[in-house]
Amino acid sequence: MMNMPKLSVQSVTPYMKDPWVVAWVVCGILTMLIPLISWNLNRSEYYSNYGAAIYAEDYYRQQKEAQQNYYNGNNNNNNGNDDGNGYYTQYKECSWYNWASCRKQQYEYATMEDRANGEQVQDYPKWYFLFGGNPEELQRWEEDNTGVRAEENGDANANSGGMVFVYIMTLGLFLTFVGYGAVSFAQKHCPKNLMKFLALIFIVALSNAILAVQTMINQDEKDLEDSYYGWYGQIGVLLACTYFWIVIFCVGFMTAIVGKHFWDKRNGNNDVENNDEKVGEAQSDYVAPSDVQMA
Numbered sequence: 001m002m003n004m005p006k007l008s009v010q011s012v013t014p015y016m017k018d019p020w021v022v023a024w025v026v027c028g029i030l031t032m033l034i035p036l037i038s039w040n041l042n043r044s045e046y047y048s049n050y051g052a053a054i055y056a057e058d059y060y061r062q063q064k065e066a067q068q069n070y071y072n073g074n075n076n077n078n079n080g081n082d083d084g085n086g087y088y089t090q091y092k093e094c095s096w097y098n099w100a101s102c103r104k105q106q107y108e109y110a111t112m113e114d115r116a117n118g119e120q121v122q123d124y125p126k127w128y129f130l131f132g133g134n135p136e137e138l139q140r141w142e143e144d145n146t147g148v149r150a151e152e153n154g155d156a157n158a159n160s161g162g163m164v165f166v167y168i169m170t171l172g173l174f175l176t177f178v179g180y181g182a183v184s185f186a187q188k189h190c191p192k193n194l195m196k197f198l199a200l201i202f203i204v205a206l207s208n209a210i211l212a213v214q215t216m217i218n219q220d221e222k223d224l225e226d227s228y229y230g231w232y233g234q235i236g237v238l239l240a241c242t243y244f245w246i247v248i249f250c251v252g253f254m255t256a257i258v259g260k261h262f263w264d265k266r267n268g269n270n271d272v273e274n275n276d277e278k279v280g281e282a283q284s285d286y287v288a289p290s291d292v293q294m295a
Helices: 009-016 019-072 096-110 112-116 126-130 136-146 154-158 161-186 191-216 221-225 235-284 290-294
Strands: none
Touching: 019 161, 019 235, 096 112, 096 126, 096 136, 161 191, 161 235, 191 235
16 A cells, blocks of 8 residues: 655645745735735725615614514515415525525415416526526515515625635635645646646636626616625625636736746757857867877
């Protein structure tokens, strides 16, 4: 059985003296931290200036509405409804372990009346709800049962669990790549494979940045007016900024690796020329032995 080498501080310390390893690791960490810090600072500043007042106003109004509903005996039908046709419907918050099935069932409840009236209703597959699909009928169903309008819940929609999962997965994959690159630099591997990975991640990050800006970020000023954290309160903004910094990271190191390659190649050719000159000089100074000259 092959013994695996143990990882210790003593074994890692020599590699951390390599300037390429240090630069790669430090730049990788900064690529992940700079967008996150900038995003948090901007959203916190907006909340301090505007969001806190909006939150206090919404909280007061919601408490007032809840009190009125309590006195009127109106619980927004949260305990179940009979739609008059013998169908029993119930609204509930879906858990993560049955997210797709629960959301699809809630959508069927939301469109039950339209189906009973013979109207055409779009039938969505489970994977659509699994990845965060939220049709308009389902939004209205949630509004009727929770009393919170979708426009007022802009922060929750902009920071859905699916988008948070995408952000965490992005950081995890990039961190894995940073580890691979550090090992590659430390063990002096051929940079061709690393360049291929850099080019691939550059293309993916650039594509995702464009996709995030055009589809994940809400640009409607009316929706942002009710947001507690403003434009920066959206996970889509954090994703787009993170992808942008990953693009810079890839371009920077591809340029540095290519520049180092040509620099080493030029220095290597000079060394070869110098060695050739030394060999030529040694050959010109060569003197044949006396017995060979007499012959």
